[in-house]
Amino acid sequence: MSGNSFGHLFRFTTFGESHGPAIGCVIDGTPPNITLTEEDIQIWLDRRKPGQTRFTTQRKEADKVEILSGVFENKTTGTPISLLIRNTDARSKDYDDIKDLYRPGHADYTYHKKYGNRDYRGSGRASARETACRVAAGAIARKVLGPIFDIRGALIQIGPHKVSRDRWDWEQVSKNPFWCPDQETVVQWESYLDGLRKSGSSAGAMIEIVVRGVPIGLGNPVYDKLDADIAKGLMSINAVKGVEIGSGMETASFTGEENADEMRITNGKTTFTTNHAGGILGGISSGQEIITRFAVKPTSSITTPRKTITTAGKETEVSTKGRHDPCVGIRAVPVGEAMIACVLADHLLRHKAIL
Amino acid sequence: MSGNSFGHLFRFTTFGESHGPAIGCVIDGTPPNITLTEEDIQIWLDRRKPGQTRFTTQRKEADKVEILSGVFENKTTGTPISLLIRNTDARSKDYDDIKDLYRPGHADYTYHKKYGNRDYRGSGRASARETACRVAAGAIARKVLGPIFDIRGALIQIGPHKVSRDRWDWEQVSKNPFWCPDQETVVQWESYLDGLRKSGSSAGAMIEIVVRGVPIGLGNPVYDKLDADIAKGLMSINAVKGVEIGSGMETASFTGEENADEMRITNGKTTFTTNHAGGILGGISSGQEIITRFAVKPTSSITTPRKTITTAGKETEVSTKGRHDPCVGIRAVPVGEAMIACVLADHLLRHKAIL
Amino acid sequence: MSGNSFGHLFRFTTFGESHGPAIGCVIDGTPPNITLTEEDIQIWLDRRKPGQTRFTTQRKEADKVEILSGVFENKTTGTPISLLIRNTDARSKDYDDIKDLYRPGHADYTYHKKYGNRDYRGSGRASARETACRVAAGAIARKVLGPIFDIRGALIQIGPHKVSRDRWDWEQVSKNPFWCPDQETVVQWESYLDGLRKSGSSAGAMIEIVVRGVPIGLGNPVYDKLDADIAKGLMSINAVKGVEIGSGMETASFTGEENADEMRITNGKTTFTTNHAGGILGGISSGQEIITRFAVKPTSSITTPRKTITTAGKETEVSTKGRHDPCVGIRAVPVGEAMIACVLADHLLRHKAIL
């Protein structure tokens, strides 16, 4: 209730600051007798891990996860699963310069005003480092969902450069540092980001997540609609400014005829001719693919000087050093997948309760 | 927890089906000693009420609200406020034709599959009629917020036709049936919607809500960020497919320089040169205007025949009669305002708890 | 979260003041397709209804329940069930004398100080009238549990007079106005209460609830233990001052040998030689009978003058007229049963979610 937990029956609580001793999370509500090892979580953390290419922050964190509870003889017991990740490469000195001022577009100002204090070292709790915990929780959510649910994310836009839907190939996603489904766009992005890195700038991005294998019936109208919980989950990720389901913002310009996903019977099963709804009708999954997109703004930590003010209320300029992602949207791909997994796991359990 | 409640400290629960005896809501958590009469709620319900112009559903509902509890001598007591609105103009016979089939793009199919039953009369709980309760709760939320919070909504797009930002005039909003801030666009929309009505079609729409007077510090990182809760609140409204904060989806194409809302001191107060963030940084209100937009898809109840299936799994076509909004987005304006008011009231109380 | 809701997956919210227009509740989370009519609820309300004998308050309320939502063609739909009970026999004038003073042992003082206001007419929300809503919710909880769960309550003590365990006969419970399982004690209580009524006094009481048919496995350690939730549910009933599970307070004087409920196999099934645990081990139901007791203090509304103070802080005396229960514990029997039913229904659904 104080903001650091997500979900109801499958519920996780995260803790930790970017430059504190550790980050971690507690997952409560995992059903018992699911096979789970640290390796099952580590593979997903490794996807999000910083310092793997020149396109993400150069902070080197092993992000090694330790399971502290809730697993006995490699099976979940039904008790809370606690995960710990020690911080090992925090360089708090990098932040001495910004100790007494606010970075424009950053949470510095609002945290300071809300709480009357501020952990200026690496933004404390507002750091994207927190998202490692989301990925860890998401790894367990995937275990709860089982292999029938197929959750895949892709980066579809960096700055002005969008992928081509015609060249979309899911196989490509794991073969480049951008989770890009379009080989030609990869080259374009590399060049664009190299330019940004040199100039100390940053870029926004767009991510798309697609889920196959979702059974009909997940979602609790009218306030805990599946899409409402997805929107909350994605909008809670650092730097996200917009969320769409299915045809999203574009539906504003549709007519009823264009928007209707017509229904057919194919080989005895219900099918739809289109999927503008993005797999959710009335807040409940329809059995179609769930399709969602979210926009990530450029990181506000740039070296270009920006006008700002000091904590004492004087006007000044700031140029942020430290190690930052030129495009924080890249690492948002596994984070977005994880949040979707957590929303679905929660709603799967909630649905089972009324069966 | 079962989906029909919203908020935590300022929390409301709604009930009722479109063609049942009544709809209503219970609001728990309203602080005591706030002046409140039925009239305070009725004025907001009247804004959303159907049947007022030819551009909304022709169902005639008085939407007369009765306060059943929580108010003594015109003041809130701190106990739950229960509101009741009787249904008076339900014509369930209109729905006999669709009793055994699913309307494409509608919740018919998913409700039936999730719950194993279906109130086909006016869509039961999935009806937009439920939103009257949101507006009623929102009226009380505004009382909790007080007059400093200034929440205003406008319709900014119907189908392909967008308002002009240059001609934006808040004064116009209450002077036309569309909550349109741009007089010239009103004429265009009238003609466009008359055409759609005649052809039995419908149109999507876009709404923008702007809030002035929000103090710094509302929002609970990292999962109950103010924008995350706004996204959930808006996405939970019937037919909404996308939500944006500030520059929203467009930030994907920004550079860090473009996105930074630079800070200045003006007359001793903190000001910002731009507001791409939409008034929220790190999930906490910054004191700037909160700006949000959401897209409403066209209503799926159209007379143009669409391919669909019966509940028995046979292919057929459907043409929906009954009385429907040609553009359900119009009435979504007061609903969106109400949801924002409720999110803010909840976070105002949550913030007070830690002061 | 603001105090007027109970449960998680089976969750109800009550509203209404003793002398307002109505009381009622909204039950969210009822699984779909359960047969439910107003009569199913009315039979339980009639058990608690005031004015039926000279041993309860003489206020005459029909307590006629109306189902406003959540039921279609006599089956639950899975949407919230709203229940309304109009107040018809409130005599607010009776309370004019106590408008400006506090009754000792009553909530008058604390409500006034907490909320800065006070509905002095029949105690407003603090009235035992609120418990009608608990009974209504309990009626639906029983439907969720199904006939396998057998929940029975009995009054086992009024003032100094306890029932005899040797003469205990469940058949007697419905045959006297006290829910007393011991015919001989009935006579004693009648005479005792007639004396109290004449002198304008009141008496405390003890209730025991026994549940058969509870499956093994309900309860969520470590904070939502089944007994912890029972304790909360019972302690939340007006005037309750103590709650016990199994051998309860007496276990403080036991040795480990005395306390151990030894286990055997009887006809292939697990059995226990005793039931000091009251059917709950480690917060989880064991399959034994759940046994719980709770103490209800004497109603504080008595005609004997008591020293008190006015709202203006002057010393005075008060003698409460109005219509009150000489032993409010009598009507607490169906209320206690209802709360147990609600706790069990909630935990049944919660358990199903992890299966």
Place this chain on the structure above:
Amino acid sequence: MSGNSFGHLFRFTTFGESHGPAIGCVIDGTPPNITLTEEDIQIWLDRRKPGQTRFTTQRKEADKVEILSGVFENKTTGTPISLLIRNTDARSKDYDDIKDLYRPGHADYTYHKKYGNRDYRGSGRASARETACRVAAGAIARKVLGPIFDIRGALIQIGPHKVSRDRWDWEQVSKNPFWCPDQETVVQWESYLDGLRKSGSSAGAMIEIVVRGVPIGLGNPVYDKLDADIAKGLMSINAVKGVEIGSGMETASFTGEENADEMRITNGKTTFTTNHAGGILGGISSGQEIITRFAVKPTSSITTPRKTITTAGKETEVSTKGRHDPCVGIRAVPVGEAMIACVLADHLLRHKAIL
């Protein structure tokens, strides 16, 4: 929602098994800028720590707490506080003998049946070791409450031996290993427990907690009454079988005259002539001392052979070795205090929200 969290605005979640690598908790909702060091928590953990006298378990745990987050420069930041306690003296081999059978009166059987698995080593999550986390959370709750709240617990009964109210001296409580307020009783208990230890038996106990300095107005009627939440909090502690507020179970035998706590004005302030209510009226604190008692059953781990069954359903006998508390109620004193502190801190924040 899955059982391992407690509270709403001041909310903690615990994790960890008795013989796993660690136990710990995450506290969310602590207001910012409260001075907090590990030492502030350690002093309370040391009170509960095992192995300090011959009257508690001989397991030697340092119970050294590490703060992982939420504190910056010795002040709370308003973000979640995570606490970690490594297990260092688990001797899992001791439990090999009971691996395949259930101890009567223990959670072995119900955990196994509910979850389909069982961490037999030291009872896993059902171990009283979990209560160290409650004490840690309670230490922070005390900081939130501030020094005005004075929470004190005492052991008032072991087996058949009760303290004398006439000889009650709070000063004595910290001077003996039992938290006993009566010096003469200490001698009696030592001799009684030495006898039990030799025979391998165990004893029940009763604890009383008294809180001074509670402001008027804490508690949220009607379901989150202050006493209802206290009852839940105390009943959730391992082995607790009964909870009383004020005169508790005894009120069943009272008349209205006996029960009324009459009110007076003394030196301009409201006072009460008695405190049968235990400081809570209508679920709201009255400003009087809050008085509560709870009964702890004897630990079920005794060496006397008891009849039981194996996990395979065969009848057998069990004699529990390992290291156990002969009277687990002794260490329940600081645990009970901690739970009361947490309930009060939660309600203090909840009350502030509506002021």
